[in-house]
Amino acid sequence: ANNVSDSKNLRVKLVLLGDSGVGKSCIVLRFVRGQFDPTSKVTVGASFLSQTIALQDSTTVKFEIWDTAGQERYAALAPLYYRGAAVAVVVYDIMSPESFNKAQYWVKELQKHGSPDIVMALVGNKADLQEKREVPAQDGMDYAEKNGMFFIETSAKTADNINELFEEIAKRLP
Ligand code: GTP
Numbered sequence: 001a002n003n004v005s006d007s008k009n010l011r012v013k014l015v016l017l018g019d020s021g022v023g024k025s026c027i028v029l030r031f032v033r034g035q036f037d038p039t040s041k042v043t044v045g046a047s048f049l050s051q052t053i054a055l056q057d058s059t060t061v062k063f064e065i066w067d068t069a070g071q072e073r074y075a076a077l078a079p080l081y082y083r084g085a086a087v088a089v090v091v092y093d094i095m096s097p098e099s100f101n102k103a104q105y106w107v108k109e110l111q112k113h114g115s116p117d118i119v120m121a122l123v124g125n126k127a128d129l130q131e132k133r134e135v136p137a138q139d140g141m142d143y144a145e146k147n148g149m150f151f152i153e154t155s156a157k158t159a160d161n162i163n164e165l166f167e168e169i170a171k172r173l174p
């Protein structure tokens with residue numbers, strides 16, 4: 001039934017983690033504002049944005065998004081942002097095996113120090129640059145499956161799979 005009393009409004013703390021330059025801020029900008037910035041600046045510390053989506057059953061989900069800085073010098077700040085997060089989105093660049101390794105580092109860190117019931121997504125971004133791909137989609141898929149994560153490849157540039165990423169996360173919330 002679709003009556004009003006069935007509707008729920010959820011608020012979800014979400015953190016994005018991953019190497020500098022993989023496109024975390026661009027993913028958030030695309031999701032929140034529908035824009036892409038080819039001259040995106042490196043994030044300093046972290047930035048905060050929120051966006052609400054409506055699901056088919058009239059539930060709304062307000063994502064409170066912490067977009068962390070990927071540069072190594074900020075690594076020690078990460079726990080401030082992933083602590084208490086219900087969702088972690090770990091991003092790598094499909095052109096960069098090094099960023100895929102870094103993603104695996106963040107997954108381990110979240111398994112050790114994140115909330116026990118955290119929902120984790122593994123995202124291979126820059127999927128528009130297929131011809132320069134160095135991380136096979138299958139590798140991302142296999143790693144995600146082994147670690148109980150949801151996997152998707154996105155492009156913040158073309159918007160491919162950006163809304164789908166957040167919709168899939170919303171479906172997996174406890
Ligand atoms: P830090 O803030 O340092 O952690 O980096 P970040 O992960 O936030 O990277 P950011 O979003 O700033 O993007 C880095 C660069 O990648 C920018 O030049 C973007 O324009 C580019 N970029 C991001 N997403 C995509 C994408 O999906 N496709 C392409 N082709 N370029 C992208």
Ligand code: MG
Pocket residue numbers: 024025026041042043067068069070
């Ligand atoms: Mg950034």
